[in-house]
C-alpha cells in the first residue's frame with residue numbers, strides 16, 4: 001500500500017470539471033490497487049488572481065514543490081484579458097514550469113481505433129493508427145528569453161529573444177533519445193536551421209548527443225516542412241524533439257490529427273522531483289460549466305502521472321484500457337460525437353471510465 005500527495009491545480013474554465021473526473025478515476029485506481037491519493041487544492045491562473053491578486057501565489061508553488069506530483073486542469077480566460085502581462089493567468093503556467101524545473105514536455109498523439117473516423121485526414125493516411133510523441137523543450141527559448149521594447153529602425157518596436165544553451169539542448173535531446181529507445185527508435189529533431197543561429201546550434205548539439213544512441217535513427221527537419229509532413233504523412237514520425245515554441249505549435253497540429261484536442265494528455269518532467277500533468281487543451285471558457293467538455297485528456301494525464309511519477313505501469317495501463325473500452329462501447333462527448341454513437345457529458349464520461357476499471 002502506498003500513499004501519494006498530489007497538488008491539484010484545477011484552474012479556470014473547464015479545468016475544474018475535467019480534473020474532477022481525473023480525480024475520480026485516480027480514486028477508483030486507489031481502491032482497486034490499494035493506493036491512497038491525497039489531493040491538495042491550490043490556486044493558479046485567473047481564479048488565483050480573483051482570490052489573491054496574483055496568478056501564482058507563493059504557497060501554490062511551495063505546495064507543488066512539496067507534492068509527489070501536480071495535476072493541472074487549465075488556466076486563463078477572457079475575463080483576465082486586461083490584467084498586466086506579467087500577471088496574466090498563462091504566466092502562472094510558465095511560473096510553475098520554471099519553478100518546478102520542468103524542462104521536458106511529453107505530448108503523445110495517438111489515434112484510438114474506435115475514433116479513426118474523427119481524424120480529418122483521408123483514411124489511408126492514418127491506416128492502422130498513429131503513435132507520435134512530441135518532446136517539447138519547456139523552460140527555455142523565446143518563452144523565457146529577454147524581451148522588451150526599444151527604439152528600432154521604424155520607431156518603437158517590441159522584441160522577444162530565442163536563445164538556447166548547450167546544456168538545455170543536450171538534456172532535452174537525451175530525454176528524446178531515451179524515450180525513443182522504449183519506442184520505435186526514431187527521432188526527428190525539428191528546427192529552422194536554414195535561418196536561425198539558435199537552430200543551427202540546436203542541430204549541432206542534437207547530432208552530438210545522438211552519438212551516444214547508435215540504435216536510434218536521427219533525422220533533422222525544418223519546422224515548416226514538419227508542419228506539412230504531419231498532415232501529409234504523419235506515420236513517418238516516432239519521436240519529435242523540438243524547441244518550446246515549435247513544440248507548442250506542432251503539438252496542437254498533431255492533436256487535431258487524432259480527432260480532438262480534448263483527447264491528448266501531457267507530462268512535464270524535470271531532472272527530479274514532482275512532474276506536472278495536464279491536458280493539452282486550454283480552459284475553453286466558451287464551454288465551461290456546461291458538462292460537455294471531454295475529460296479524457298485529463299484522465300489520460302492522470303495515467304501518465306501514474307507511469308512517469310509513480311512507476312505504476314499496471315495502474316496506468318488500466319486507465320488507458322478503460323478509456324479504450326468506453327470509446328469502443330460507443331460513448332462520446334460532443335467534441336468527438338458522430339452519427340450512431342451515444343452522446344454523454346463530462347461527468348458521465350468520467351463515470352463510465354471508472355466503471356470500466
Ligand code: IPM
Nearest residue numbers: 076090091093094248280282
Ligand atoms: C500549452 C499552452 C501554453 C503554452 C500557454 C497557455 C502559455 O498553449 O501548454 O501548449 O504556450 O505553452
Ligand code: MN
Nearest residue numbers: 248249252280
Ligand atoms: Mn499550446
